[in-house]
Amino acid sequence: MKIAAHLLAAAVLMGASTVAHAQLAVSANDGKQLRPGDPPSARTADSISVIDLRRYPPKVLGSVAAPASMIGAPSAVAVARNASFAIVTAGQRLNAAGSLELAGVVSVVDLAQPSAPKILQTLEVSPGAAGVTINRAGTLALVASNSNDTISVFTVAGKKLTPAGKVQLPAGYHPTDVVFAPDAKSAMVVGQGVGKLVRLDVKGSQVTVSDTAVTTGVQPYGAVYSPDGRVAYNTNLGGRPRPEGAPKPAPGGPPVVGTITAVDLATKAVNSIDVGVTPEHVARSNDGKYLAVVVANGSAAAPTAPGYHPYGLLQVYRVRGTQVTRVAEAHSGGWCQGAIFSDDGRTVLLQCALGKDIEVYRFDGKALTRDDAATLKFDARPGSIATAGSR
DSSP states (O other), X not given: OHXXXXXXXXXXXXXXXXXXXXXXXXXXXXXXXXXXXXXXXXXXXXXXXXXXXXXXXXXXXXXXXXXXXXXXXXXXXXXXXXXXXXXXXXXXXXXXXXXXXXXXXXXXXXXXXXXXXXXXXXXEOSSSEEEEEEOTTSSEEEEEEXXXXXXXXXXXXXXXXXXXEXXXXXXXXXXXXXXXXXXSSEEEEEETTTTEEEEEEEXXXXXXXXXXXXXXXXXXXXXXXXXXXXXXXXXXXXXXXXXXXXXXXXXXXXXXXXXXXXXXXXXXXXXXXXXXXXXXXXXXXXXSSEEEEEEOTTTTSOTTSTTOOSOEEEEEEEEETTEEXXXXXXXXXXXXXXXXXXXXXXXXXXXXXXXXXXEEEEEOSSOEEEOGGGOEEOSSEEEEEEETTOO
């Protein structure tokens, strides 16, 4: 009986630890990215921060200096399902002349002690590293690089990445994101250059391009699966597909309305929803009932630019398969990037680069309420964010 009691106690502690770890968010913060007119002296160090979502308001537990990049899809962070480590990519760096150039830096972050995260490993992949994903078993990771149309494959063991090859996509695909399906037997690449979601087949550590692709819109950017893997949701910066032969929007003309699309992966049926100008990120609640969509809304542009607004938009949609219905919208700060839900879906964190902060919203299923007193401040610009259950 004593042995059984000890085993039960250990199981309870392990379960509690898993739940606690699941409530961690990891934010990648870019200190080198300047706004027009900013002096070079305004640059700060890039960093990776760990945020505690077990409590309200959320709290930054610890940070570590490491390469990060906010230019690109806000999916440059992936957290293992047991929240023991994270992978962060950086698609830009400063060169010797003090200018930004393409990069392909991948960092492995130890989260065993969230108040003191550590960099365990740094690797180089193809330039333009962007979206990153880890399978649910924590044994395989993929990194999209948009400059040369590649997906880097890594096996994972003991929180260490080992290169296992690259997937070469056709020229011009410019992948911005990649995400494992829930069953990890396939993955989805966002082909920004061709307006498509492309399936990868996964067998062990062998990853190959399938002949399955779905056209979603112009300049797709980021994507996420439904929890059952039957539906894919993605953002399209350039909106709905253009008819063949249709001219591109003229420079200086009205801003293009971006979309999110819901794709039934069995039938390839696509449902497109207009959301606003430049939808940066689509994030799913853990239960799969809601999507958060981050819309720049011209807030990163100069005040004299067409379509400028002094605020962005945070939107929440209720989803049921490919049915997508807007239930809430709030004005946000400017130049906002990534978003995540807390495990219970009642709190949403939104990274806003202009103010160098993460805004905190309460969500009750009907409305979003920004809690300015809970805003998290940073020295660098938050650009990508994830939790163990966000993808």
